[in-house]
Amino acid sequence: MIKFLDLHKINNRFRDEFKTSFSKSLNDSYYILGNNVSNFESEFANYCGTNFCVGTANGLDALTLILKGYIQLGKLKKGDKVIVPANTFIATILSVLHAELIPVLVEPNPNTYNISVDAIKGNLDGVKAIIMVHLYGQLCDAKSLQRLAKDYNLLLIEDAAQAHGAISNESNSKSGNLSHAAAFSFYPTKNLGALGDGGAVTTNDSELVKVLKLLRNYGSEEKYINKIVGYNSRLDDMQAAFLSIKLNTLDADNNRRREIAKTYLNGIDNSKIKLPFYDHSKNHVFYAFVIEVEERQDFIAFLNLNDIEWLIHYPIPPHKQEALQSFSDLKLPVTEAIHERIISLPMSPVMTAEEVQKVIDVLNSY
CATH class of the missing domain: 3.40.640.10 (Type I PLP-dependent aspartate aminotransferase-like (Major domain))
Incomplete structure (x- = not known):
């Protein structure tokens, strides 16, 4: 896993x-x-x-x-x-x-x-x-x-x-x-x-x-x-x-996250997956590596089958949360489309090169 x-x-x-x-x-x-x-x-x-x-x-x-x-x-x-x-x-x-x-x-x-x-x-x-x-x-x-x-x-x-x-x-x-x-x-x-x-x-x-x-x-x-x-x-x-x-290790950890992100971006090649925008600068520290897929539930099942953990940041947009019912009538199509399609891949400074490559291989086989 x-x-x-x-x-x-x-x-x-x-x-x-x-x-x-x-x-x-x-x-x-x-x-x-x-x-x-x-x-x-x-x-x-x-x-x-x-x-x-x-x-x-x-x-x-x-x-x-x-x-x-x-x-x-x-x-x-x-x-x-x-x-x-x-x-x-x-x-x-x-x-x-x-x-x-x-x-x-x-x-x-x-x-x-x-x-x-x-x-x-x-x-x-x-x-x-x-x-x-x-x-x-x-x-x-x-x-x-x-x-x-x-x-x-x-x-x-x-x-x-x-x-x-x-x-x-x-x-x-x-x-x-x-x-x-x-x-x-x-x-x-x-x-x-x-x-x-x-x-x-x-x-x-x-x-x-x-x-x-x-x-x-x-x-x-x-x-x-x-x-x-x-x-x-x-x-x-x-x-x-x-x-x-x-x-003391934050900058080094952020650099490792960027390295992993670049490896993902260079290695993942699948028309069913939209990769995140990144200009390869230090303006991104990749708290999350977020992709988009059309059939998210199907993709989640595929990741589970291949022992890759995932997370959704976030499954429900704020204006659709029960706690914010007064905002539920807002028309926010871009936000809603994002929340329906996104899913976050494994990302941390302690991931090994082998783990990163496995994620890439699995996604390319989807």
Whole structure:
């Protein structure tokens, strides 16, 4: 069986370092917002090229607290409209709803799966912010979105949950430093994944950072003194230590993912399979390698028969989810077509050349 993502094999590489880090943390006995968190925040800000990083409990909270922070600063107000991709994981849209803002769902570019700049232009009435999602690890057209945000005086926010370390072709800046503020997830399956939940915000906005640090900690910077209505959303100190260890190999892991993607792209030759768009640059870190097929259920049965694990990112578009019934009447044909056809192949930095070749051989025989 070729695993879709072998988390045991990925994390086992760091077992000794994890044990050492755990023992040190156990001895220090400082479990909430300790040195591990502040160290990782400094390291990840430096990695992304931003002035600041604020750890949170998870990626959804990171995105929600950005929006709540801008409301607290008066740059947004409840009821404002926020552009979001129609083709995304539901968390992007949930963050807008949790902040009591109004999501405006916009169709993607069918080649990159990322939000279409042209589609945004027809949906700007009353909009105050744009959330761009670097879906599957490929950066959005950040330069065009930055220009659009500047022209219309909009906040630009990144959902970078799947794009740790992706680098812009135009600016040479990394994800997390392409907007006013960016949200990351460190869910275990991510390119930089913790051993549990975790998230962070990166930004160059010092005023936003002050508010985020209050919001994540009950509205408090001094114990039992609460300045604003806050939340409990702090990056776990132990997870921060593990993330610091894994950050050292992130670039190498991303390079290996790109190598596998190039091997797939060069080796898979089957007219029944549509391969993903990739310009062979570092703007893609291949959180997922997503193909399209017409007869998906037939293709899934074929993969199962040949012992190849798979995943669908994602089987149901957000506006068709029961949780978002108020959006169910939207006409989003591009998004719906994508969700009916896509399927993700095995992709991880610990795949062997033999495993990659088997995937190629199986797909070519479909």
